[in-house]
Amino acid sequence: MWQKIDNITPLNAIEKTDKILDRLHLDGPLVFGILSILIFGQFILFSATSGDWTRLIYSVLRIFIGITVMVILAQLKPAVFKLATPWLYGIALILLLLVDIIGYSGNGAQRWLDLGLLRFQPSELMKLGVPMMCALYLCERSLPATSRELGVLIPLILVPAGLTIVQPDLGTGILILAAGTAVVIFSGISWRILSFLGTAALAFAWAGWSFLHNYQQKRILTFLNPDSDPLGSGYHIIQSVIAIGSGGVFGKGYMHGAQGQLAFLPERSTDFIFAVVGEELGLFGAIILMSLYLLVVLRTLYLATQMRDTFACLFSSSVAIMFFFYVFINVGMVIGVLPVVGVPLPLVSYGGTAAVTMLASFGILMSLHFHQKSNL
Amino acid sequence: MKAQTIIKDMWQELKLFRRRVIVSIIIIGLLFISLFARLIWLQLYRHTHYAGLALDNHVRNEPIQAARGIIYDRNGLILAENKPSYQLELVPELVPNLQKTLQYLVQIGLMTNKDALEAQRTIRSRRSFDSVPLRLNLSEEDMARFAVNRFNLQGVDIHTRLTRYYPQGEYAVHALGYVGSVSESDLSYIDRDAYAGTSLIGKIGIEDAYEKELHGINGVRQIIVDAHGRSAQLNKDWEALAEQPSTAGNDLFLTLDFLVQKAAEDAVWNKRAAVVALDPTNGDVIALVSRPGFDPNLFARSIMQSEFSDLNENLDRPLFNRAINGMYPPGSTLKPVVALAGLNFSLIKPEETHYCSGFFMLPGISHRFRDWKPRGHGSMDMVSALAQSCDVYFYALADKLGVRRIHDYLAQFGLGALTGINLRGEKPGLLPSPDWKRKKFNGKSAQVWFPGDTITLGIGQGYMLTTPIQLAQMTAVIAARGERFVPRLVRATRDPVSQKTTALLVQRLRRAEAGKPEDWDSVIDGMIAVTHGGTATAVGNNSPYAIAGKSGTAQVFSIAQNAKYDESKISERMRDHAWFIAFAPADAPRIAVAVLVENGRSGSGVAGPIARIVLDAYLQRKFPPSLPHDTLKENNTTAPVAVEREE
Incomplete structure (x- = not known):
């Protein structure tokens, strides 16, 4: 009888869930963070589409696919990923080239391959491919990397990033660059080399940029970033800042944001969905969502430090950095402190395959975390 | 051995890795804090600013x-009102099939094929x-018909809007004026905010002069719109919306007596003419x-x-x-005032006679100033000179008076100046004087005021010009024995909310002086004689009250010395203008009227009877039967009138 009562104490319930999560190779806090963001996101999406059930159902379906991929990947052994990495990178690179060539010969910008049933973006694969490849390359060598090894790493990152940027897809390109660079930095490369490389890159970019005419610069900017300013007056940013500012501390209430509901806010279900959060749920809601993001980033970094394998450490930490960049670039853009680049708010924005990729990388990360003993 | 070094390196590498993670956590934390700071800045510190911008959006x-004020005549008859017009x-976005819907409207006879084509272009x-008006x-x-077929006409509806309506049509249009669409030039002098939402504004006449009274105060209703400017459905409790109702404009009560107006207007319907009473x-x-x-109404429904x-x-x-803008020489209608001037300066006595031989000559000048009656009138006193309109009597009087005295005396009757009636664009006419002539003309010889100029001024010809309203005012001053007023069209205004009526003040002007009170009687007796045995006896026929009147003709062009005025050779538009002024009853005048008929030739024969119609209408409420104007228009207006030409 006592036993029975014990069974339903909260403590016991938590222990039980822990066991289930353990068996599924899922990390409790991380899954809690991800699921909270996903649920929060679906509510906001429903409001941002002014109560469009069809889009909500599509979005929920996509998330289930993403979660399934995450759970399946978490069951696989790390050796599989290491083995798959060169293939993944190689295939993604070929597809990327293919898309670029089709894009040029076809009618302008093209980011995806149309496989009939779903449109597939090779650049999404590269978000996984680049950090995995860099991590794989470094894990077989003693660290920190030498300058000769850097000579391999830099093209390994820059080629796919560059191919993505000229698609043009500046947002994804920057994320690939960030993920790859994160691996290099976390591998312990000395600050001296890093600052040298950074300065060189900046100087190179500045020199190249200043050689161009004004109209060429403008053309490149609009080419790389066609969505940035369609009305030529920063309309997107003005409206999203008004939305957020007018939300105040507690917001105008769910489904009651005039800026969003009356279509003043552009792209409100995709790139500018954070403005809906700020308007309808206020500072309060925005900080809750940001805190959930921070929780996921920090938990991922923590898990990375608990790993014993160089590949695992480097890949996991780059996942955290990539996720952080997603949030930082998107929120920074929406609140008007960063330029407009087409980066969605991860796990919340509607559409695309970004959420699936992100969930897949969390799946790989958890696999690495739970299999580390057997791997060593 | 190899494995050992790897493990050793491993610990080293992990230590390095963890240090890097700590650094990155610090950087990430700082960046997150900066995002939080920006959010706090926007949502806490600048919240009011952005909330205002969102509302503006x-x-x-x-x-x-606001409903425009209604205009009534003096008896409460409506002259201008607001009528809902159904359209x-x-x-477009509510119509399932535009083509089919328009075709259906044509089918049931609500539109023509041409309308439908034009509607498609507008849509x-x-x-x-946006709701597009079809008809x-x-x-x-x-x-x-629409109501019966409504089930087939999704997206089509009937809307009402207020338009200005003038139930009397053309009658009194030159007094009332009209409203028209607010134009770019109107916007330059009105308060744009007050006229937001007003589509019609007074253009001329009373509608223009009393625009401030009539317009009212527009109200404001707040509505929620989306980014496309579409009114958003109010299925949500948005911010509290304010609404301020409109205040209708003041009603006007005119001094016009519409039935008299109509009688006068009917009498001159197919003429170029003006009547002011x-x-x-x-x-x-x-x-x-x-x-x-x-x-x-053409203008009110957008011409x-x-x-x-x-x-x-x-x-x-x-x-x-023509009543306020048309300028014509007054002709003989000026004679009563010239007679008064003579009495005022004691240059003549009423009973004093002057012999009329048919012409007048200035000493030392061979020019003959002819009387209209070639053989002359014989011996004339003031009454008979007025009754017969003897020119020679007034040539001689004008010569005695001199131009300065004539000028100053006529000015007392409002001649040569605006009467001050509250209508846009009134013309002042022209009261000539030596000063005027010097300023007007170039060259020494043209600038000289000749004695002959004074003589022709004595019978209202030459340079002098008057408007019909000026002559009406002059007649009224004689009738009132010197009392002079600004002609007014609006008697009172009424606030439609409180129903409080505010009377507008009568504006009395400086009175015209005559030497003795009896002088007025002498001249009025002369004017009574005009219609009772004088030149216009027909006008006074069978009148139950005494009518004081005076006819006149205004020359359109001058005839050479000794030439005969041959009517048949002069085109219709070159014929003399006909004047008649009158007031009645002569002993206690209640109405003074001036009638001008352009190219009417005969003051007593053409203008006089019209004046009689107006007097009878006002004093006896005797109205001629309304005429169907369409048939009237076809009549020839230039039928010859057998009358002897005066002057």
């Missing part, structure tokens, strides 16, 4: 049009959620007619270009207000 102030409107140029001014029958006791305008006229050019290019100038 989606709350639109929609004006509610068929269509919202294409509008936003899909204006639906009849009761149209509305019934005043109340000599207070300056009230009883009738103000200028013919031809036009239908002000078409073709209709406007028809009016504007018409040779008879229907848009021209």
